[in-house]
Amino acid sequence: MREFSTSSERDLHDKQEEVPLALFLHRNFQSSAKQPPPVPGIGLAPQDAVQMRIKAPGGPAERLSQSRSMVLQESDLPKKPISRHRRNQSQHNVSVPGGGGGGGGGGVAVYEPLVDLKGEHMNVAKISESGKKQRKNWSSMWSVLSSDQMLLYKERQQETSLKTGSKPDVVRLRGASVEWTTEKSSRKNVFQIRTNAGSEYLIQADGYATASRWFNAVGKAADSSTKLTLRRSSSTEYLPRTGSLPGYGSASPSTKQRNPVHRRSINMFGGSRLKHSASDSTDKTGVKDRLKKFISRRPSMKTLKEKGLIKDRVFGCPLLALCEREGVTVPSFVHVCLEAVDKRGLEADGIYRVSGNLATVQKLRFIVDQEEDLDLDQPQWEDVHVVTGALKLFFRELPEPLVPFRFFGPFVEAVKIKESRLKVQAMKTLIQDLPQPNQDTMKVLFTHLLRVLSCSRRNLMSTQGLGIVFGPTLMWPELDAGNMAVNMVYQTQIVEFILIESQEIFSLDRK
Structure with missing residues (x-):
């Protein structure tokens, strides 16, 4: 030494x-x-x-x-080297702003996914907005993906435009779900984005590689933005870690001793159960008691009818009850419709075969059910096919058809008879056995249909055409146990035969 x-x-x-x-x-x-590296002489x-x-x-x-x-x-060294590839970097990117020695308490670790997709034209269809379904219209949109949202522009130039009217459609990805779908569209390479607000978007590309790239990027952006929302913005602990980051030591005392006021958060992943207060059960009991009192005090149907709050319907009312209420054997609505057709519809092309406007037919039905004055000569009812459509709807809405259920089988057996004279007699006997309102209404209707056949050269209607229209309208079995096609054949044949032999069956005067 x-x-x-x-x-x-x-x-x-x-x-x-x-x-x-x-x-x-x-x-x-x-x-x-x-x-x-080890330095000799320093422990x-x-x-x-x-x-x-x-x-x-x-x-x-x-x-x-x-x-x-x-x-x-x-313990602070990374177990595996972080890949520098940009796609892998979006999963592991950690930026540490600020430095600071002396414990490193002033730094904040920010977790932000990197989006490696630039703007691209994608086919987009918005099928729902805030839970309300919309009509699916595909359009080519200039799509731009950011960390927590997807911007959809009508044109590429709008991305850099400062005009007020060029605002894009913003798809919020926080809490959104992304999945492939083949049911919402017949196109290929379609995936669906369902936002947290209930809006749904369909994204499609012509090539599978493009669609798959956007599907993966949007899914990662949605997952990353969802994870970020689960952490408080004021917290410095954005990333779970077992050791300290390079350049940072132990947490400062101010980080460990937080104010309890700022610790208010929902334990979404804990095993604790929600605690309901005692007032919840009390409120439920009170609601049940109020509902019971309301139901017990509700007025009867008779009282509501007397006060005019509920009126007897015409459509859907049993034929016997309707005739008893009106004091007739043929409903007045049937008389009004037949008179209107006799007046201006006998020569109409395809009368009873052509359907009228459904919305206008329902409007006519509403007026009749509300017992309002009905004048079919008004301009809104000028289409005679609306009147015939309402008449057919009246017969279809009967709880029991014009030919009651118990007569359906005997009518089918009668139409199978080979001999014409015996067949006419069997049909006449069955019609005479019907209840009086059914018998009279059928007689009035078939007498009117004979007048329609008398103008067959102009309205182009035949007995077969009327049989096809009125067969399923005037009769059907109570239980659909048989073959529907076979029943329809018999229904058509019965109406055709009654039309041909109506003068004999109903004892009409020959003119």
């Missing part, structure tokens, strides 16, 4: 050897954070701070101190 004669020689030796040693340590700490305790005293020529008493946060521990 070298001996020094004077203290000045010892100081000179320290200046020449300790400064290069300090520079060597400083360069190694900055260049490599994976495995700090690093795991819990103690590393301090080095440097005697520089400019200041003999200056000190440079390094805390434990500037030394990487083995």
Whole structure:
């Protein structure tokens, strides 16, 4: 070991050897954070701070101190190297703004996904907005994807335009779900975005590679933005970690001792159960009691009819009840419709075969059910097919058809009779056995249809055409146990035969 004669020689030796040693340590700490090289002569305790005293020529008493946060521990080293590929980087990107020694409490780790998709034309269809379905219209939109939303422009130039009317359609991706779909559209390569607000978008591309790239990017953006919303914006703990990040030491006391007021959050993933207050059950009991009192005090149907709040319907009312209420054997509505057709519809092309406007037919039905004055000579009822449509609807809405259920089988057996005279007699007997309102209404209707057939050269209607129209309208079985096609054949044949032999069956005067 070298001996020094004077203290000045010892100081000179320290200046020449300790400064290069300090520079060597400083360069190694900055260049490599994976495995700090061992420095002979310096022992690093795991819990103690590393301090080095440097005697520089400019200041003999200056000190440079390094805390434990500037030394990487083995637990802080990443287990696997982070890929620098941009797509992988979107999953692992962590930006640490700010530096700061002395514990590193001033830095904030921000988790923000990188979107590697630029603007591109995609086929977009908005099928729902806030839970309300919309008509599906495909259109080519200039699509731009950001971290938490997708912007849809009608034209590419609108992305950089500053006009007020060029605002894009914004698809919020926070809490959104993204999935492939083949049921919502017949197109290929379609995926669906369902936002947290209940809006639904269909995104489609002609190529599968393009559609798959956007599907993956939108899905990652939705997942990342959803994770970010689960953390408080005022918190500095954005990322779960077991150790400290490079350049950061233990958390500062202000980070650990937070104000309890700022800890108000919903434990969405905990196993705790929701606690209901005692007032909830009390409220439910009170609602049940009020409903019971309301139901017990509700007025009867008779009282509501007497006050005019509920009126007897015409459509859907049993034929016997309707005739008893009106004091007739043929409903007045049937008489009004037949008179209107006799007046201006006997020569109409396809009378009873052509359907009228359904909305106008329903409007006519509403007026009749409300017992309002009905004048079919008004301009709104000028289309005679609306009148015939309402008449057919009246017969279809009967709870029991004009030919009651118990007579359907006997009528079918009667139409199967081969001999014409016996068939006419069987039909006449069955019609005479019908209830009086049914018998009279059928007689009035078929007498009117005979007048329609008398103008068949102009209205182009035949007995077969009227049989096809009125067969399923005037009769049907109570239970659809048989073959519907076979029943329709019999229904048509019965109406045709009654039309042909109506003068004999109904004992009409021959003119």
